[in-house]
Amino acid sequence: MAAPETQLMLSVGLIEKDVNADTLWVWCYPSVSAELREVLLSKCCLRQDSRGLHTFVFGQFRRTWYYISTVEVQEPTALKKVQFVTHFSIVVTTKDFNPEKYAAFSRVLCRMYIKHGSPVKMMEGYIAVLTKGVCQSDENGSFLIKDYDVRKAYLAGSVKDVVSQFGMETIILYTALMLKKRIVVHHPQVEALLEFTRALPALTWHRKDWSILHPYVHLTDSELENLRTCTGYVAGFVDPEVSNRSDLFDVYVNLPDSEITISQSAKEAMSMGKLHKDIGLVIVQSAENADRTDGQIIKDISIKTREILANLASLAEECENSKITLETLKQRHFPPATENFLFHLAAAEQLLKI
Amino acid sequence: MDEVDKILIHSLRQTGTDVGKDVQSVKHFTSELIVEAVVRCLRVIDPALGSGLCPSLPPGMSARFRVGMSLAQACQDLGYKGEIGYQTFLYSNEPEIRSLLMFLVEKLPRESAEASDQPAGKSALLQKSIAAQIKAQLALPWLSPSCRLPLLCKTQNPGPSHSFHSQTLSLPHCLKVPGKKQLKGKPQNTQDPHNLLSLDFLPPVTAQPSQHASVPASLLEQHAGELSAAQEWENEWNSQGLLSRLTPEEYRSRKRARLQKRIEEQLRTAAQTRPDTLGAHGSGSDLTELLQSFGGSPLIGDILAKGTRFTHTEKFTFTEEPEKAAKQMAAAANSLPSSHQSEEDLQARQQEELASLQQQLQQLSLSLEEVGGDMRQLTVSIHQVSDELKQKELSNTEEEDSVRVKKQTIYLLPDGENNLAKLQALVEGSAERVVNLAAQWEKHRAPLIDEHRRLKELCSNQEIESSRKLSEIKELHEKISQSAEEAKKKEGLYKQLITEFENLPKDISRSAYTARILEIVGNIRKQKEEITKILSDTKELQKEINSLTGKLDRTFAVTDELVFKDAKKDESVRKSYKYLAALHENCTQLIQTIEDTGTIMREIRDLEEQIDTENGKKTVSNLEKILEDYKAIRQENSALAAKIREA
Secondary structure (H helix, E strand, O other), rough: OOHHHHHHEOOOEEEEEEEEEEEEEEEEEEOOOOOHHHHHHOOOOOOOOOOOOOOOEEEEEEEEEEEEEEEEOOOOHOOOOOOOOOEEEEEEEEOOOHHHHHHHHHHHHHHHHHOOOHHHHHHHHHEEEHHHHHEOOOOOOEEEHHHHHHHHHHEEEEOHHHHHHHHHHHHHHHHHHOOOEEEEOOOOOOOHHHHHHHHHHHHHOOOOOOHHHEEEEEEOOHHHHHHOOOEEEEEEEHHHHHHOOOOOOOOOEEEOEEEEEEHHHHHHOOOOEEEEEEEEHHHHHHHOOOOOOOOHHHHHHHHHHHHHHHHHHHHHHHOOOHEHHHHHHHHOOOOHHHHHHHHHHHOOOOOOOO | HHHHHOOOOOHHHHHOOOOOOOOHHHHHHHHHHHHHHHHHHHHHHHHHHHHOOOOOOOHHHHHHHHHHHHHHHHHHHHOOOOOOOHHHOOOOOOOHHHHHHHHHHHOOOOHHHHHHHHHOOHHHHHHHHHHHHHHHHOOOOOHHHHOHHHHHHHHHHOOOOOOOOOOOOOOHHHHHOOOOHHHOOOOOOOOOOHHHHHHHHHHOOOOOOOOHHHHHHHHHHHHHHHHHHHHHHHHHHHHOOOOOOOOHHHHHHHHHHHOOOOOHHHHHHHHHHHOOOOOOOOOHHHHHHHHHHHHOOOHHHHHHHOOHHHHHHHHHHHHHHEEEEEHHHHHHOOOOOOOOOHHHHHHHHHHHHHHHHHHHHHHHHHHHHHHHHHHHHHHHHHHHHHEEEEHHHHHHHHHHHHHHHHHHHHOOOOOHHHHHHHHHHHHHHHHHHHHHHHHHHHHHHHHHHHHHHHHHHHHHHHHHHHHHHHHHHHHHHHHHHHHHHHHHHHHHHHHHHHHHHOOOOOOHHHHHHOOOOHHHHHHHHHHHHHHHHHHHHHHHHHHHHHHHHHHHHHHHHHHHHHHHHHOOHHHHHHHHHHHHHHHHHHHHHHHHHHHHHHHHHHHHHHHHHHHHHHHOOOOHHHHHHHHHHHHHHHHHHHHHHHHHHHH
């Protein structure tokens, strides 16, 4: 039954832009808090009319995922009932991460709105999906929730592209993700940002945790406050000012220039040695192999990760309470970088004795 | 002609020619007078040209002849187009003299041009008088102090000059805004809104500076400062303030807030650039400490990353250690015995001390490492713990949710099938209801949104209107200021011109001249009209004459032929033909005679005019004079020849 999945959708909203270039939050069901509304209005590209139209944008705020589809209204539609509207966006907020599913769904809703000119039809579709998991779409067939598996969403990001852009430096991203550090990515275009950042959590496949992903963040107080409450995250910024905010990141990725910088405070924790070189080689070789798909690359990486974690777990077994201490690590006489890495990794995996 | 002569005589008198009071017209000018007038005019027009000429006519004839020639040459050099020679001066006649004098008077430079060229305002007048004074003072020769007269003492003494030294003055600000009690540097008096009290306690500005000599400097500076501040505010208000549509107070407060924000940002970036590693020194850390000492504002607290609380405490503990070590070293230095002991003992003691110090150093570095390690451990554990906490909280909420749902399902489980069907029906029913409600809400919502949009549009239109009005207001302001300036200028000019006018000599009445000129112009215009009329009449007449003549010829030709044709046959017709020819000829003669009469009358008129002009030329008297002068020259020639022969 579609029951556990349908509870994932939280609300649907409608933002319109009219001929006076005024953007309004026009309608929503069931309800959206004022703070979230503010955030969504800022994410929706209708407010910044200098940039182009971003057809589909998604992000996370306080563990709520939002998916925004924007459409420009062409002249002869039923929407002429709402005569002043030039563009509108449909926002779907949910608890889970599945951009493809919600992109398709919001497209369906957009077409409904254009055709009927009233949000009531949209709501019918929304409730149909909520209760039954199916929605009749005017064009090609119906929209079924079960067509969109969450695993597919996780694997949709292309790790191959990441590795091809950064080569051996991908190991920095891998280390940062493993140690639950804060990564900030910058790119002036939202779409490229979303594409890139959604692939990063796949490097730590054993956790399957996409809640660390905040792909589209602005430098506003409420959003930064939200980021500060998370221990480790992958955050994407369009604003180039973020490179000056060294308090926000441990690793800074400048996507257009393909540069990765580690901030001073994190350099000590992110020191890398032979172990990292090995892992890096595995990643690069796997990605360069043209025959292997993204899924297979991720599998290779996760195999290596699991080795390390198994090692760590065995170490933990030997200690009291199955918790590792620094002394136990020191006894093994690992090289200092590896020891450092394992120490921090233990903390990340909650195997460290407090 | 009288008026013209009067003007000529007046101008000549101005050039310096001594024209007697009884001489009223050019007719009465003697040769001497003419020569004097011309020479003086030439001197005024062109000093180079006129300097070689003498105003008085020499007695000798040849000399006179020469003078006449040179004057004629000079006038021709100036550009006089008429015929001129020595005879114009020696044997003058009225029209020639008049035209020459008019030419020269026109050539006279306009003396009054300078004064009216630059209608200067009050400040320019002041500057001019200052310049004149300074020029006069500079023109005076410098005398040594002992020889100076008291008047010169004042101007040539270096005493009065002081260096520009200004002091800040205190002015009660409440001169403009009643109620403000901003008294700089004065103890706060009672809460007295009236400024009378403060005026009593504040000494006048002339008494405020410590040195009397710096009073003007201080006043100038104060005034310049206030003026420039006021101008800047004017400019800013007119350019940005009006655009922002705020009242002046609101605008000022917003500006202040904006500036404060910028200062905060600058401080924040400066504080952030300090590297927050162990043992960081430099101005950045001092800045953060300073800011913290201000009361630990939350902004600054956010800047410091979480972990650096440890770096801070550590730094403080470490700053104590070197101090302790330094103290110890000082104590050790003091305990060095100053008495003379053997070298070896001294060395041994030094070695001991060195060893102990090194030990201490090792201990310190060990403890440093330990603490570093502890810190790392703690940081990492904090991360881990907070992570765990977060995860546990999340799983908690999830579990709670699922527990709730499961409870409900368990409650409904016994009658599973039914309840399932009921639930589905319930869900469908609520879905329908919700959709219904949405439709109803839509009915309310759509018009409200439309209304909102319409009002927004109205608002923006009004804004456009108001910005347009603002720009109009600005233009009007500019126009007002421009007109005010112009009015001021014109008033100054008017006053100046009035004073000048009062100072002008009143011997010639310009209004009479201008009235007469306008009259003449009117007359000329009328005459021109009449002439044109007459001309057109003449043309008409001529045309008529021509057409009649033509008609006559044609008629005669036709008649002639006709009659001639019949004349061959009939005798009476022949006679009538003869009569016709005779008639035609007589009439032609008549017409010819009339035309001749007219021509002769015109000739008579012309000749009469010529006679008049010739009469005016006083040719007879001039001829007599010429004969006399010729005789005189001949005599002179013979006298000179005799002298040469004798010598």
